[in-house]
Structures are given as C-alpha cells and as structure tokens.
Amino acid sequence: MSCHDHEVAHVLERNRGRLAYHCANSWQARTLHALRKCRTAALGGHIDLCDNPGCHKLHLSYNSCRNRHCPKCQGHKKEEWIRAREADLLNVPYFHVVFTLPCELNRLCLYEPKMVYNLLFRTAWDIIRDFGGNPKFLGARMGMIAILHTWGQNLSLHPHLHCIVPGGGIAETGKWKNTKGKGKYLFPVKAMSIVFRARFVAALRKELGESQPTSFYESLFKNQWVVYCKRPFFGPSQVVEYLGRYTHKIAISNHRIKGLEGGNVRFMVKDYRHGGKRSMLQLTDAEFIRRFSLHILPKGFTRIRHYGILSSYHKRTIVPKLQEVLGKPELADTAPLKHGKCPSCKKGNLVTIAVFPARGPPNGWREQIEKHINRPK
Structure with a gap:
C-alpha cells in the first residue's frame, strides 16, 4: 500500500x-x-x-x-548502512566538506557523466590527502568518506560531493595527530577552492585533450569554485546519522510531491540562499521526468567511496588499533x-x-x- x-x-x-x-x-x-x-x-x-x-x-x-x-527502497538500506558505519567511528572531531562543480560543466556531465564524476571523486580525495600530508596543515595520513549528489532542490543538474573527514590522521610516528585548534579547524577553505579548481581543470584537460576549445577551459577560471567546510553538529556520535541523510538520498523523495493535477507535478523546494525558505514549484510531467532522469547514474557507478585510513583495505587493521588508543565514541541508543x-x-x-x-x-x-x-x- x-x-x-x-x-x-x-x-x-x-x-x-x-x-x-x-x-x-x-x-x-x-x-x-x-x-x-x-x-x-x-x-x-x-x-x-x-x-x-x-x-x-x-x-x-x-x-x-x-x-x-527509487524513493521507496532507500529507508531500510540507509539504516543498515548507518549501523555498519557506526563500527568504524573514532572518538575524534569530524568535518563535513562539500566540493561543488560549476554550472559550466553541466553539459559535459550529461554526455560524459562517468568521466566527470570520477574526476570529482579523485580530485577531492587528492586535496584532502595532500593538505593533510602537508606539515604546514597537519602532516599525517587521513581518511574520507565521499557521497555523490547530482541535484539541486528544483531537480536541476548540480553535481557536488559530500565528504565526511576525521579531524586528524596518522603521523609518521604512527600516532594519531589532531588537526589545528584541537581538531576544531580543518584546512583553509579558500586555498582548497583554488587548488580544487586548478587540479580538476588540469585533469579534465588531460582527459579531453584538444576535443574542447581553449575558451572552454578559460571559462572554468572565471569564477571561484565552491568548497564548503564545517564541523558537523556536536561530535562523532552524530556523524553517522548526519552522513546517513546523504548516503541513500535521491533526487526527490515522495513526501515533497504535493500535487499531480492536469499533467503537471507540483512539489516543495527549499531556497538555501534565503535561509531555507520553502516554496512550490510546478513542472509538466515531461519536464519533471526529464529532470529526474538527469540524476540516474551510469550503470555500475559507485556513488559512495571510502579513502585513506577509512578505505576497506586499511580500516580492517588501522581503525581497530586507533579505537584502542582514542576510544570509541558513545552513541545514542537506537532502536533495533x-x-x-x-x-x-x-x-x-x-x-x-x-x-x-x-x-x-x-x-x-x-x-x-x-x-x-x-x-x-
């Protein structure tokens, strides 16, 4: 029913x-x-x-x-994923970092989604890894969980990567080292944004070569690219629940759809530029389906990825050892x-x-x- x-x-x-x-x-x-x-x-x-x-x-x-x-098939998968990730938590601060691609790349995302999204994952991790490895910022091996989203509230194409990053890493001594300010500060966002743009465009140029005119690459440097970073909520006990909001989210959930009259779809949208103000948007069936289809990922594409010390290869050995030293965070009681x-x-x-x-x-x-x-x- x-x-x-x-x-x-x-x-x-x-x-x-x-x-x-x-x-x-x-x-x-x-x-x-x-x-x-x-x-x-x-x-x-x-x-x-x-x-x-x-x-x-x-x-x-x-x-x-x-x-x-599918809007109806994600709830249980989300809960199972959250429970599995709880076992990997460290008793350290965590940061929410978002890497967003500019709208100038939207057309390329339509025709080469796998290539563009793979570059987004790779570039984001390269930045977190290299900033973390730099003694000026931290000087340690880090980890990251990244989830790809491709949509905005109005179902337009808006590719961005939600990343959860532990506030520290393993130093050369083998011991855990917190980021600056006792884990209250990750890396300078402006510097990350500049490096993100430069590295992504360089990688894109390498992939596409001369198939794109010079003016296309120049257009990508006209505006600043967006990198967002903040410490999520009150600590590690909320990290997995917070991340769970993003892992199995889809372009639009059924509860946002408010009407299907006259061959149109009426649904709720939030304007995050104006404090999350809510309004209604109406699209024809054809336009709604077209926009929804933009967010169907290529067959077999992995949209949740783990890196560094949180990768599947390393966390079997590294994470248990770190939990022995740092402890495991106290988690709120959850219903089975x-x-x-x-x-x-x-x-x-x-x-x-x-x-x-x-x-x-x-x-x-x-x-x-x-x-x-x-x-x-």
Missing part, C-alpha cells in the same frame, strides 16, 4: 508509454520502468504470516524494485532494525508462506491459506 498520496511512480505510470522519449539512453529508461513497477503486482510478491500465536494475521506484499534511485515485524501486533515476525509471480496472487488466496493453516494437525 502506498504511504504517500503522490509519488514519483504515479508520474511515471501515467507516462509509461513515453518514458523513453525523456531519457538520454536505454539505461535511464530501464531504471524509470523499474521505479514505476516498484511494489506493484508487476514485480510479483509474497504472502506472510505473523508467527505470534495471538495474531496469526496474513499480509500480502508486493516486491520492491531495489533500485538505488525491524526485519519483517508484523504491522498489526508489532510483536510477531513475518514468515513468508507463499510467493506469487507478476500475474498476482490466485483468486481466493486468503481463504485457501487460512484453511490450510487451520486444518487439524
């Missing part, structure tokens, strides 16, 4: 015969069709029985598409993950007793199963 009155899937369903016309490639079209079918009979489903003797209610559920761009709890009694676990294909459950399925359950043993 739908949890929202209006959903992205509703827009896609009423335009099901024209989705391919709004996409740049077949991969985008396949993704939109997967989102359209999510938790509908088109994907089949299963029948679950509550194992609580005082309940024994039956529940019919349609299968999820499990696509990472709910895997298949009965929505009726809230006590029993749901046990799948039957599955059905895309054509849907057989007629009279409830009576047949209840008869089977209640038959004499």
Whole structure:
C-alpha cells in the first residue's frame, strides 16, 4: 500500500508509454520502468504470516524494485548502512566538506557523466590527502568518506560531493595527530577552492585533450569554485546519522510531491540562499521526468567511496588499533532494525508462506491459506 498520496511512480505510470522519449539512453529508461513497477503486482510478491500465536494475521506484499534511485527502497538500506558505519567511528572531531562543480560543466556531465564524476571523486580525495600530508596543515595520513549528489532542490543538474573527514590522521610516528585548534579547524577553505579548481581543470584537460576549445577551459577560471567546510553538529556520535541523510538520498523523495493535477507535478523546494525558505514549484510531467532522469547514474557507478585510513583495505587493521588508543565514541541508543515485524501486533515476525509471480496472487488466496493453516494437525 502506498504511504504517500503522490509519488514519483504515479508520474511515471501515467507516462509509461513515453518514458523513453525523456531519457538520454536505454539505461535511464530501464531504471524509470523499474521505479514505476516498484511494489506493484508487476514485480510479483509474497504472502506472510505473523508467527505470534495471538495474531496469526496474513499480509500480502508486493516486491520492491531495489533500485538505488527509487524513493521507496532507500529507508531500510540507509539504516543498515548507518549501523555498519557506526563500527568504524573514532572518538575524534569530524568535518563535513562539500566540493561543488560549476554550472559550466553541466553539459559535459550529461554526455560524459562517468568521466566527470570520477574526476570529482579523485580530485577531492587528492586535496584532502595532500593538505593533510602537508606539515604546514597537519602532516599525517587521513581518511574520507565521499557521497555523490547530482541535484539541486528544483531537480536541476548540480553535481557536488559530500565528504565526511576525521579531524586528524596518522603521523609518521604512527600516532594519531589532531588537526589545528584541537581538531576544531580543518584546512583553509579558500586555498582548497583554488587548488580544487586548478587540479580538476588540469585533469579534465588531460582527459579531453584538444576535443574542447581553449575558451572552454578559460571559462572554468572565471569564477571561484565552491568548497564548503564545517564541523558537523556536536561530535562523532552524530556523524553517522548526519552522513546517513546523504548516503541513500535521491533526487526527490515522495513526501515533497504535493500535487499531480492536469499533467503537471507540483512539489516543495527549499531556497538555501534565503535561509531555507520553502516554496512550490510546478513542472509538466515531461519536464519533471526529464529532470529526474538527469540524476540516474551510469550503470555500475559507485556513488559512495571510502579513502585513506577509512578505505576497506586499511580500516580492517588501522581503525581497530586507533579505537584502542582514542576510544570509541558513545552513541545514542537506537532502536533495533525491524526485519519483517508484523504491522498489526508489532510483536510477531513475518514468515513468508507463499510467493506469487507478476500475474498476482490466485483468486481466493486468503481463504485457501487460512484453511490450510487451520486444518487439524
């Protein structure tokens, strides 16, 4: 059953015969069709029985598409990811750093998304690594978790990288070394911005060569590039929850959609340049689908990446040792993950007793199963 009155899937369903016309490639079209079918009979489903003797209610559920761009499939994945990352936390300050690409690169992002976004990841890590390795700023090996977002509030193309960076690193002595001001200051943002622009353009020129005119590269130096940095909230206990807001976020969530009248989509937007002021934006179905499609990542593209001492290779050995020395932060108590709890009694676990294909459950399925359950043993 739908949890929202209006959903992205509703827009896609009423335009099901024209989705391919709004996409740049077949991969985008396949993704939109997967989102359209999510938790509908088109994907089949299963029948679950509550194992609580005082309940024994039956529940019919349609299968999820499990696509990472789907508004209905991210909640549980987010919770699982958060719990896994809690084990990696250090009892040190953490910083939120954002690297943003200028709008002059938007056209290139449309035609070469994998190349541009890979350069963004690589350049951002090079800056954090090299600034951290410089004795003038820190002189230590650092780590980083980075998550790619490509959208603005109005669904326009706005590629940027959200990074969580521990406030310190491992010095040559092998001991932990905090950043300046006892971990209250990372690196100078203006210097990071200048280096970010210079390195990214140099890497882009190397990739594209003479395929782009000199005027294109010159246009990238006309304005300052944006690097944002602040210490997130009150300390490491909030870092993973804070990061969780970004990891499995998609271009637009269903709760922001307020109306689907007359072939248009009306949704809520925030203007962060004016203190997060809220307003309504209306787009035609065609324009909404076109903008949404801009944020479907290339097949197999990794949008969450770990670097340095937080990479999968190093954290198995380095992080446990650092936690022994620095300690692990105290985390707020969190409710356990709910895997298949009965929505009726809230006590029993749901046990799948039957599955059905895309054509849907057989007629009279409830009576047949209840008869089977209640038959004499």
